[in-house]
Amino acid sequence: MIRKLLLVLAAIAALMPVPAMAERVRDLGQFHSVRSNQLTGYGIVVGLDGSGDDNFAYLTQAMRGVSGRLGLQLPPGVNPALKNAAAVIITAELPAFAKPGQRIDVTVSTMGKAKSLRGGALIMTPLYGADGQVYAMAQGNLAVGGLGVSGQDGSKLTVNVPTVGRIADGATVEAAVASNFDFSEVLRWNLFQADFMTMTRVRDAINAAYPGMARIEDGVTLALAMPTGADTRAGLMAAIEMLDVSPAERAAKVVINSRTGTIVISSAVRLAPAAISHGSLVVRIDENPQIVQPAPFGNGQTAIQDDTTITARQEGSYVTGIGPGASLAEVVDALNALGASPADLVAILEGLKQAGSLTAELVII
Structure with a gap:
């Protein structure tokens, strides 16, 4: 009975939505005056x-x-x-x-x-x-x-x-670098990667703990109104850095290393309905020259007669369909089903981007 109850609870937990992973403010950015x-x-x-x-x-x-x-x-x-x-x-x-x-x-x-x-x-x-x-x-x-x-x-x-x-x-x-973190009227905090949604959530988390302290200046910078004095300000900075914030989902990107063939696809990548055909055309030309001898006591001369055989075949020709809103797992499964090599994957992704089916930024390094 207990085992069945545990299985039911595990099934319910698997169906429940997974909350976004929270990160500390110190892992998302840094204060303007604190730098090497x-x-x-x-x-x-x-x-x-x-x-x-x-x-x-x-x-x-x-x-x-x-x-x-x-x-x-x-x-x-x-x-x-x-x-x-x-x-x-x-x-x-x-x-x-x-x-x-x-x-x-x-x-x-x-x-x-x-x-x-x-x-x-x-x-x-x-x-x-x-x-x-x-x-x-x-x-x-x-x-x-x-x-x-x-x-x-x-x-x-x-x-x-x-x-x-x-x-x-x-x-x-031999000499210290001057810092104005303890006496400036406004202390600024910079996000490592510009994102308005993440910046908004960081502002809200700080204002929830310290009402009216933070305001957004742009997609990277927060302006924090803090009391002056190194002791007071250091304590507030330490507390702010330990606040938990759920950052926005990263932008959809496909990063391709053209030198090594490495392809990294972010979890936000989606595909519109599309069909992909992948295969290679193999053309083979065989030359089999024949030596022609004249009849005995004839007036002809020995000669070489060309004999060329041309064959062509399509190897590994597949057509794979992708449904609307395909996720990362479905994209990877579809490309693996094609048996595509890294070079082929690059061509397929570029083709999907040109066709408007790939909703992601294609970055080639």
Whole structure:
């Protein structure tokens, strides 16, 4: 009896509509003043085992600058052997609210003909922001995951990428980026992807918890009227980020990777009534030349007589019908029933889009 009751309850639960999945506000967007900043710099990696650059002018100039900062002046016209050094570009990401003295990770990449950075050490290098100011200083030993070896006969073996390395906590923050999150009259919150329905639901969720706080500026931005002060405002921001919101259904899209043949179809894709025919015409031409010999003691000459056979057949010719409002599962089942390859799927989807039967945005990357 209990087992039958459980089966009935399970059947009723299966028939009930499934509610939309709620997401936190922090997963849908971020506050305008809370963002990271990109840093970059140009430096020198030394200590390489003969795998560095080979006497490049820009590397020589950089080495002169480094040695000059250390009090060593190279004589004019002297170019040091640079196989043990490499010119590199350093990139890093400065987190929001990073303070002087904190450490961040850096990525080091060669910009010349250096073969590997394994075993190298980065000399102290300033990292600049978009405004040209120095925000961090980088230095340290590189951790390189790649490996490159070569033989005397010219054979080479490369594993991963030996010309890119990483230094964990390799840079020290020297200056903080100013933020106005605590004293501006209006704090703005930006949606990751523009959507008016999702923006409306986020506004309603915030106003339900804090009446009159949020208003929509556009499809991406909410303006939040908050009291000033870092302590009060930080608490409100934390509470808002944890609010649950059911985002609008994503736009109907079909994304096609033309290089790999990968096709991704969103759940909102629908098809109008259509019929799809898929097949391949195979034409075969066989040449069977025949040698013709003249009769004995005749006046004729040996010759070649052409014999051509042409055949044509239609392979895998199918016609599949799709009903009105077909869902994603029905679209996939219909295309699989055709036995279509990725290239064929691209042609079929493009044809449905041109015919007006595919209600979706077709994105080819």
